[in-house]
Amino acid sequence: MARTADRTLTAVFDRDDDVDVLARLRRLHARPFGQVVCEPAPAGGSAGLARSVLAALGKDLEVGPRRDPVWRLVEVHLRAERVRELIVLRAHALSYPALRRLADLADATDVHLWLVVHHERPPAAVAQLLEALPHDTASLERLLERAPDLPDSPGEEDLPLGAGPEFPYLGSIVPALGHERPRRPRTAIANALPRKERSLVHAVWDRAHAWIARWIDEHPKATYQQSADAVYLLARHGDTASEIYVRTRAALDAFVRAGVDTDVDGVDSTFDHTFGEIRPCEFNAAIARAGALADQTPDPQFAALIALAAVSRNPLVIRHANLRALSPEGSALAGPWGGVLAIPPELRRFLATHHHQQQQQPLATDQPVPLFPGSSHGRLSQPAIRRALEALDAPASLWEDPEDTPIGQGASADGRALLHNLSAWDLWLERRQQRATRPNRGA
Amino acid sequence: MARHFLNLAGATTLETDSYLLAQRAVADAVEADAMAVLHGDAGLGKTFAVEDALAAPALPLLWVSFPSRPTPRLIAATLLEELTGRPTRLDRFAIIRRLVEHLTADSAIVVVDESQLLTSDCIELLRYLHDHRTTRFALVLVGGNGTWRVLSREPMLASRVYRRVRFQPLARADVLAAIPAYHPIYADVDPALVELVDDMFAHGNLRNWAAFTDSALRLQGQLGHGELDEQLTRNVFALHGGADR
Numbered sequence: 001m002a003r004t005a006d007r008t009l010t011a012v013f014d015r016d017d018d019v020d021v022l023a024r025l026r027r028l029h030a031r032p033f034g035q036v037v038c039e040p041a042p043a044g045g046s047a048g049l050a051r052s053v054l055a056a057l058g059k060d061l062e063v064g065p066r067r068d069p070v071w072r073l074v075e076v077h078l079r080a081e082r083v084r085e086l087i088v089l090r091a092h093a094l095s096y097p098a099l100r101r102l103a104d105l106a107d108a109t110d111v112h113l114w115l116v117v118h119h120e121r122p123p124a125a126v127a128q129l130l131e132a133l134p135h136d137t138a139s140l141e142r143l144l145e146r147a148p149d150l151p152d153s154p155g156e157e158d159l160p161l162g163a164g165p166e167f168p169y170l171g172s173i174v175p176a177l178g179h180e181r182p183r184r185p186r187t188a189i190a191n192a193l194p195r196k197e198r199s200l201v202h203a204v205w206d207r208a209h210a211w212i213a214r215w216i217d218e219h220p221k222a223t224y225q226q227s228a229d230a231v232y233l234l235a236r237h238g239d240t241a242s243e244i245y246v247r248t249r250a251a252l253d254a255f256v257r258a259g260v261d262t263d264v265d266g267v268d269s270t271f272d273h274t275f276g277e278i279r280p281c282e283f284n285a286a287i288a289r290a291g292a293l294a295d296q297t298p299d300p301q302f303a304a305l306i307a308l309a310a311v312s313r314n315p316l317v318i319r320h321a322n323l324r325a326l327s328p329e330g331s332a333l334a335g336p337w338g339g340v341l342a343i344p345p346e347l348r349r350f351l352a353t354h355h356h357q358q359q360q361q362p363l364a365t366d367q368p369v370p371l372f373p374g375s376s377h378g379r380l381s382q383p384a385i386r387r388a389l390e391a392l393d394a395p396a397s398l399w400e401d402p403e404d405t406p407i408g409q410g411a412s413a414d415g416r417a418l419l420h421n422l423s424a425w426d427l428w429l430e431r432r433q434q435r436a437t438r439p440n441r442g443a
Numbered sequence: 444m445a446r447h448f449l450n451l452a453g454a455t456t457l458e459t460d461s462y463l464l465a466q467r468a469v470a471d472a473v474e475a476d477a478m479a480v481l482h483g484d485a486g487l488g489k490t491f492a493v494e495d496a497l498a499a500p501a502l503p504l505l506w507v508s509f510p511s512r513p514t515p516r517l518i519a520a521t522l523l524e525e526l527t528g529r530p531t532r533l534d535r536f537a538i539i540r541r542l543v544e545h546l547t548a549d550s551a552i553v554v555v556d557e558s559q560l561l562t563s564d565c566i567e568l569l570r571y572l573h574d575h576r577t578t579r580f581a582l583v584l585v586g587g588n589g590t591w592r593v594l595s596r597e598p599m600l601a602s603r604v605y606r607r608v609r610f611q612p613l614a615r616a617d618v619l620a621a622i623p624a625y626h627p628i629y630a631d632v633d634p635a636l637v638e639l640v641d642d643m644f645a646h647g648n649l650r651n652w653a654a655f656t657d658s659a660l661r662l663q664g665q666l667g668h669g670e671l672d673e674q675l676t677r678n679v680f681a682l683h684g685g686a687d688r
Contacts, residue, residue, distance in 0.1 A: 015598060016598055016601065016602070017597075017598040017599035017601075017602070018601075018602040019574065019599075019602045019603050020602065022574060026576070039571075041536065041539050041571060042515055042539075042564060042567040042568045042571050043514075043515035043516070043535065043564050043567070043568065044535065044536060047536075048535075048536060051536055062540075090567070090571075093564070093567050118598065118599060119598065120598075
């Protein structure tokens with residue numbers, strides 16, 4: 001393999017191997033920021049090192065199927081997690097083949113590899129590696145200084161708090177909205193409510209409106225995707241379907257007032273079709289659970305399946321999902337029968353990783369490509385999807401409503417169906433295409 | 444209750460300095476889920492002291508010892524078997540994983556006897572388990588004189604060993620003070636005879652004293668000899684292949 005002079009391999013010698021230094025080294029681990037600390041299990045050889053790196057990346061090899069060799073999974077997840085710094089502790093206990101494989105992989109994935117040798121001098125395996133590859137040597141202090149710079153949080157702390165489950169039920173306003181966009185949507189939404197409830201709706205509207213208006217001011221060059229994500233973020237912090245609707249409409253109204261036209265009709269249409277009973281929205285908890293499960297799943301396809309199952313809650317949709325209908329960054333999936341499903345930001349990386357993996361395969365140019373290949377007409381069957389999800393440590397209700405669930409009472413009736421329609425495509429891109437063919441009613 | 448060498452009947456526990464330090468070291472290690480090392484020549488009472496300190500442990504006790512140059516897998520499999528009560532056929536990754544799970548769920552005391560036989564890889568495994576973010580257990584390493592030489596080759600231990608007790612043979616003054624209380628056979632014996640036994644046979648080593656006492660008692664019983672005297676003492680020496688063992 002050809003070698004370049006700029007390989008980033010650094011050896012660090014910790015002659016004292018102090019337990020307090022180990023604790024400080026462990027604190028360098030910051031996976032969301034691309035800095036990973038791996039503490040290999042002893043006497044594991046090359047495969048053991050791969051397992052330890054996967055464990056450091058949060059993957060549990062006992063979860064889900066394993067279609068690929070462990071080193072292949074290491075490569076996939078180093079790329080998927082955008083790892084920039086990989087710090088391997090106790091490198092003195094590793095064998096040369098294990099060290100060499102990791103060093104080559106780090107080189108191929110643009111990862112800076114730090115080998116921490118807790119001895120005064122390198123043992124034979126490390127010495128052989130350092131002899132063979134370009135590297136530098138750093139002091140322990142220099143490594144310990146690499147505490148990641150944590151960026152400011154993306155502004156979630158000033159999001160309006162949820163109004164609670166007592167927020168007024170807005171079922172009666174759907175007919176009131178009619179088919180034409182009202183000039184004063186806030187009034188139209190709350191008009192049929194008693195005075196006290198009306199003021200509560202107004203308060204939620206005003207806070208959501210103000211938050212998005214501020215966001216627009218602070219992000220003058222935001223893309224459609226970023227704008228859709230802001231609406232999504234605001235909306236998903238509503239506690240009930242009614243509140244999610246009010247937040248969404250307030251956000252879109254703020255965009256309209258800022259001169260950015262949006263597709264409010266699509267939102268109202270969803271509201272009309274999916275509005276259900278009054279109860280707390282459990283979407284965020286469900287997505288967090290699915291995110292944790294997908295995160296510990298080493299198999300990229302299964303992780304993507306978990307992510308999509310938590311959002312779509314429908315094995316039939318999963319079975320018929322097509323690779324080309326998934327945006328490369330995993331933010332939206334065009335459904336097999338129309339419509340676009342917005343994917344929550346925390347689940348996108350799993351779909352994006354799987355998309356990237358699938359793109360590596362030779363694809364037929366003139367046919368739909370299954371997102372989840374399987375043995376049933378080239379696709380994963382519904383029973384196989386259910387079986388795979390049943391193996392996870394999660395309730396079945398996370399993935400699917402029971403068969404006898406009446407319309408309007410399933411999990412989708414808690415407001416999440418509205419969130420699914422807050423993709424950039426739904427809110428803006430589709431509208432731009434429509435505008436090319438017919439006049440813009442809201443202009 | 445700890446067991447005397449040869450199950451010597453009537454022997455009392457000699458609370459030597461090393462014994463008392465070992466009691467304290469083990470108790471401290473257990474309380475802090477820390478690491479303790481007790482080392483010294485064979486027969487100085489290390490294992491006895493640790494057994495006595497852990498006679499009624501409040502936590503699950505895993506007492507293990509291994510053949511010469513054990514593999515890390517053997518260490519891990521033995522510990523897991525001690526924890527679960529079942530032998531395992533899992534691979535080493537799975538065993539280590541299970542061990543971490545068990546030692547995370549419940550605190551424990553792990554005693555590794557004859558730890559001078561451990562290799563660097565084995566010590567690394569024990570360190571890994573002990574240093575793991577989630578596990579909580581006390582680790583007591585007991586071993587012969589090579590123990591500290593083996594362990595001190597690993598720089599990691601300097602900051603990890605919470606208590607260290609070095610067992611040494613009893614000094615002459617300690618022998619004269621302690622042996623009369625050790626067994627009724629020495630209650631009224633001439634101190635010069637105690638010195639003779641220590642000089643010629645026991646050399647401050649408690650296991651030697653136990654062996655001598657056991658043989659003397661048997662010979663007393665067989666010969667109908669009343670008390671321990673020099674003749675009986677020299678006969679015991681003869682049974683053990685002569686003095687100066």
